[in-house]
Amino acid sequence: MSIHFDEKTGRLTLSTAHSCYQMKADEDGFLWHLYYGKSAGAQDFSYQYVRSDVGFSGQPYERKADRSFSLDTIPQEYPSFGVGDYRLSGLEVTNADGSRCADFRYVSHEIRPDKYTLPGLPSSYGEAETLVVTLREVASPLLLRLYYGVFEEADVITRAAEVVNEGEGTIVLDRVSSASLDLPFGKWDLVHFYGRHCMERQFGRAPIGHYITEISSGRGASSHQHNPFVILCDREANEDLGDCYGMMLAYSGNFEAKAERDQMDSVRLTMGVASKGFSWNLAPGESFFTPEAILCHAEGFTELSHRYHRFIRHNVTRGKWHLAHRPVLVNSWEAAYFDLEEERLVTLAKEAAELGIELFVLDDGWFQHRKDDNAGLGDWFCTPDRLPNGLSSLISRVRATGLAFGIWIEPEMVNEDSDLYRAHPDWVLSVPGRKPTVGRNQLVLDFSRKEVVDAIFEAIAKLIRENEISYIKWDMNRSLADVYSRVLPVEKQGEVGHRYVLGVYDLLNRLTSTFPDVLFEGCAGGGGRFDAGMLSYVPQIWCSDDSDAIPRLRIQHGTSFGYPVSTMGAHVSAVPNHQTGRTTPLDTRGVVAMSGAFGYELDLAKLSKAEKEEIREQVRTFKQDEELIHGGLYYRLNNPFHKEGYVAWEFVSEDRGKALVSLVVDVVQANTIPLHIRLKGLDPEAVYRIEEDEGKYTGAALMYGGYSFPRVLGDYPSVQLHLERV
Numbered sequence: 001m002s003i004h005f006d007e008k009t010g011r012l013t014l015s016t017a018h019s020c021y022q023m024k025a026d027e028d029g030f031l032w033h034l035y036y037g038k039s040a041g042a043q044d045f046s047y048q049y050v051r052s053d054v055g056f057s058g059q060p061y062e063r064k065a066d067r068s069f070s071l072d073t074i075p076q077e078y079p080s081f082g083v084g085d086y087r088l089s090g091l092e093v094t095n096a097d098g099s100r101c102a103d104f105r106y107v108s109h110e111i112r113p114d115k116y117t118l119p120g121l122p123s124s125y126g127e128a129e130t131l132v133v134t135l136r137e138v139a140s141p142l143l144l145r146l147y148y149g150v151f152e153e154a155d156v157i158t159r160a161a162e163v164v165n166e167g168e169g170t171i172v173l174d175r176v177s178s179a180s181l182d183l184p185f186g187k188w189d190l191v192h193f194y195g196r197h198c199m200e201r202q203f204g205r206a207p208i209g210h211y212i213t214e215i216s217s218g219r220g221a222s223s224h225q226h227n228p229f230v231i232l233c234d235r236e237a238n239e240d241l242g243d244c245y246g247m248m249l250a251y252s253g254n255f256e257a258k259a260e261r262d263q264m265d266s267v268r269l270t271m272g273v274a275s276k277g278f279s280w281n282l283a284p285g286e287s288f289f290t291p292e293a294i295l296c297h298a299e300g301f302t303e304l305s306h307r308y309h310r311f312i313r314h315n316v317t318r319g320k321w322h323l324a325h326r327p328v329l330v331n332s333w334e335a336a337y338f339d340l341e342e343e344r345l346v347t348l349a350k351e352a353a354e355l356g357i358e359l360f361v362l363d364d365g366w367f368q369h370r371k372d373d374n375a376g377l378g379d380w381f382c383t384p385d386r387l388p389n390g391l392s393s394l395i396s397r398v399r400a401t402g403l404a405f406g407i408w409i410e411p412e413m414v415n416e417d418s419d420l421y422r423a424h425p426d427w428v429l430s431v432p433g434r435k436p437t438v439g440r441n442q443l444v445l446d447f448s449r450k451e452v453v454d455a456i457f458e459a460i461a462k463l464i465r466e467n468e469i470s471y472i473k474w475d476m477n478r479s480l481a482d483v484y485s486r487v488l489p490v491e492k493q494g495e496v497g498h499r500y501v502l503g504v505y506d507l508l509n510r511l512t513s514t515f516p517d518v519l520f521e522g523c524a525g526g527g528g529r530f531d532a533g534m535l536s537y538v539p540q541i542w543c544s545d546d547s548d549a550i551p552r553l554r555i556q557h558g559t560s561f562g563y564p565v566s567t568m569g570a571h572v573s574a575v576p577n578h579q580t581g582r583t584t585p586l587d588t589r590g591v592v593a594m595s596g597a598f599g600y601e602l603d604l605a606k607l608s609k610a611e612k613e614e615i616r617e618q619v620r621t622f623k624q625d626e627e628l629i630h631g632g633l634y635y636r637l638n639n640p641f642h643k644e645g646y647v648a649w650e651f652v653s654e655d656r657g658k659a660l661v662s663l664v665v666d667v668v669q670a671n672t673i674p675l676h677i678r679l680k681g682l683d684p685e686a687v688y689r690i691e692e693d694e695g696k697y698t699g700a701a702l703m704y705g706g707y708s709f710p711r712v713l714g715d716y717p718s719v720q721l722h723l724e725r726v
Ligand code: GLA
Pocket: 333, 363, 364, 408, 475, 477, 523, 524, 525, 526, 542, 544, 545
């Protein structure tokens, strides 16, 4: 039993292998958050909250004589706005009478032996128990259900909320968080992952001050700029030590994470669908479900990452491919862009087959009138203007080389120059009387409308049914603007952004369940929608449009805090690199790309014999090490943001029998200080043989003493060390 109710005190304790979460409803029904952190036995944490006078913070009416109690100062499970807690709120509503307050009191709770699900939204799965706490608003006919999924083994607690309107009039939800977490004591930093196109998920860390810090997206997708994953960590925390609390939202649209340090120095973190531009009309009898927040507590960033990695691999990603060997692919984009000529593509496939590559991906440019990015989106069929012999000829010739065939689509988008737009100009998000904002010459389809999603489902399903397609790359290349639906009434326009995401999930769900054998890879102009929501449908996502191995070191490093390497699409591309003009050795490009869902994206026919031989060797190495890389424990050996001149990371198998250390030197110096690194995660007692230097070392020596790397010279050299227990 991971959920325990103490009848005598009313305390609810959620226990995982190494953490504990505690709450309690008091005699007036206020739901206190008592504790989240390291396991602490049967301790009741109420003792921490004995207060004297709390100054000018107000009291609920029934507690008016007790100046030691205020909603403004107690830690709460799910605070709401308007009744005396002036900190961040989980919930903000406009009641039927226009009032803006909500005062929820505990009614009951229920413990279920399995994991809850969320209608229309992705949610994690697996062995877990569910706690549902029901609260009722004191005056308005609103019910609030708080869901907790307790994954004991995985050390994860998931949260979501449901608001139900049991009254006769419409109630407007202005803000509904998935979770709110109070840390009443301590000094905390917020770790977040910021960026831009071609520079996603850069590591950021800053102390939480006496103001509200907001990490959010209003771009319609979770975005390149911010990621729906944050870590609250002790100011002293590092990879190995210090309390770390992760909060990750399984959501792919506008989100917000807000953190505030209040007057009492206590910190509150809330996360959920962004409130900017959002409002939801809850009609009588209706329910609103929030997306799921995935919470984890660990000691140090490494342990936190390990827990998230396992959880995402085993409890978020699903289907035939999530733990399976991922085919090494070659993608046509940086190899040929829009220059898709059948002979050239077949040559690429033949070259790839000879090198051990397993999947050919036909990227953008294959469908009607798509000779550049001005036309064609929405018409998901091939015409002779693109491939004179048709798609089927190309597919059968590619498949004849022994490769599987995959294809690129961007189902949420449309160009004005397309049959789809000419037939349905009102199917796009746009405001009547205004010219819509364009991005990459394209408009966004109104996925809040079922008939639009149905039509796109039919088109893509036809494409897959009529062709032997084993893989789909699902792209999304612009942010949303003019978020307005032609079919919703005025008062429901604040729902469009969220309804759009529900439409995307509906389409993903229908396509992935209708075609369970197809491997889907997500993409949004690179990594602009890299989140646990998408990962519930696709096991891998193209990590960034920057394929240069050097900036990729930072991108993949940042991504690795929350997401396992098996989810990060990473390819070896040409030099000079098309995004940066930088030239890196093929070896280094291979080392970086194989720390991900591995592939190639360059014209193989242009390579020398020696380069092809090297690629053959890389593919062989990856296949041999894939289980260790994708299924092993990932250790960041340093932080590329600290500019030490090198970046190193390590994979260790779960049984600690094998390890792979990768190192890239990004600043080579003359008369250099030896590069000495302490390895991690090994068995201290065991002896390991390092294949590359044929030496034998104890795990303890390599971890506590360290390893001196051979000196490497040239531009951006790299080293890999294979360790095996003897
Ligand atoms: C986006 C993707 C690229 C490629 C192009 C095609 O930028 O991230 O990988 O598919 O679109 O237009």
